[in-house]
Amino acid sequence: MTHADLTRLVHQGLAALDQGKTQVALDHFETAAPAWPTALVLSCLGYCLARERNEIDRGLDLCRKALRDEPANPVHYLNLGRVYLLARQKGPALGAFRRGLRFAEHPGLLKEINRLGRRRAPLFPFLAREHALNRCCGLLLRRLRLR
Template sequence: MPGNELQELVARGMKAANSGRTAAALECFERVVKLQSTPVNWSYLAFCVARERQQFEHATRLCEEAVRREPRSSVLYLNLGKVYLLSGRKDDAIRTFRQGLLYERNTLIESELRRLGLRKPPVLNFLAREHPVNKYLGIMLKKLKIR
């Protein structure tokens, strides 16, 4: 398969996976990983396998291996977090999403975190979230765009 066709298949698979059509994405990535074995391709395949076939342990291992091979790609953390969510491991998913954002901005991760309704940890974690110092420090840091 020529390079352009392969890139087109990868793009089509990513678009399908990100829009919720994981059955179509699964077909694409099963073909893609045979031709081009990259952490991103394996990560998308793993997410699709978890969603379509409910093979959570297998998908988790694939995603974790992809992250080990390319630890600075936020897309890999996105897919690993989604696999964690599908398998009922919400705390792991949140931690993984946040870790992915440390490497690069990813609007899909941000939307997942918003969908989950998460708040950032308190500025001073030894004080309660509702403590006035935490509240006003958080507001001030957000206005300064530091946090």
């Protein structure tokens, strides 16, 4: 494949990701990755693998490798955070989104942070948020839909 073909594949994959078509994006990034394993390709491939094939561990590894190669690119933090969300790890996801915002105000990062919402104050503010009383009472009130 020529460099122009690979560039076209990556642009098509990014466009598919922007439209929410992760399966199409996965096809493009899987084709481009062996010949052109840039940090952007690996990061996007990691997110697509986690989303479409539930390969969370491989997705995390690819996103972390992309961050080691380009630590100042907010797209890598966006993809890493999304993979964490797929793994049901909201805390690390929010941390990744916030670290990405240190480098640039990427609209995808802002959208994900706003979608996650703000945490409410603990029921018993004199106790730590992780205290068993705060956690149990908070879960109970949420299940009763009182909070």
